[in-house]
Amino acid sequence: MNTLAYGLLSFLSYSPDSGYDLMLKIQSCWPAKHSQIYPLLSQMENDGYVRHVLVTQTDKPDKKVYSITDTGRDALRAWLSVPANEPVTRDELTLKIFAMDQGNPADIKRQLELRVNYCRDRLHWLDRKIEIYSTKEPAPSRGMRLLMQRGRFSIQSDLSWAEWALEQLQDES
Structure with missing residues (x-):
């Protein structure tokens, strides 16, 4: 998994969320577009790190709300123990x-x-x-x-x- 995937698991470890809301939340620490997040969430679900429920909405299209699985929580804990890469500054x-x-x-x-x-x-x-x-x-x-x-x-x-x-x-x- 890449750093963005671990970032998504980090947010999901606090509460379930939609892909769109995850994209908004992660912007403060890791720039990502929806075109990156949605395929990654799908792959993470295939790998057993997250699961989703479909939430019916009357005024908008239905949305997938993702939650972290035990496997995802274990992966997040393992990632937290590995030293972080050197920071990248692009200004x-x-x-x-x-x-x-x-x-x-x-x-x-x-x-x-x-x-x-x-x-x-x-x-x-x-x-x-x-x-x-x-x-x-x-x-x-x-x-x-x-x-x-x-x-x-x-x-x-x-x-x-x-x-x-x-x-x-x-x-x-």
């Missing part, structure tokens, strides 16, 4: 900063300003989400709490760097 701005001496400095400054604004917006959104989750019953899992703070630290780090980079470019002007 277009990183490449643009590397090549910035080949272009217009004002363009790079503008892109850094956009990154600062993006980070501030994301921090605001995440802080609201953390606040909502802090009063939610039942309380979010330890993993969810750790990940929300990881997201906050990561965004704050990106914001600090972008603000610092802008200052460096201002000093050079």
Whole structure:
């Protein structure tokens, strides 16, 4: 199984869900399209890791709601004990900063300003989400709490760097 499959099992270990809802939930930590998720869920079902029930809906087409099986739970536990691969960072701005001496400095400054604004917006959104989750019953899992703070630290780090980079470019002007 690939990492996406284990990610789907991770979400299903908390509650059954449709393929569409799984796609929305996993986006925060692993980009995936429905064209990846649906065939993978089908394969995982064939392999015995998940099963589904068909839920009849009156206003929409029927949907499959997947749940993790004991075999899937065992596979998830085994995966959790294996060291994670090195993280992959893919950030277009990183490449643009590397090549910035080949272009217009004002363009790079503008892109850094956009990154600062993006980070501030994301921090605001995440802080609201953390606040909502802090009063939610039942309380979010330890993993969810750790990940929300990881997201906050990561965004704050990106914001600090972008603000610092802008200052460096201002000093050079």
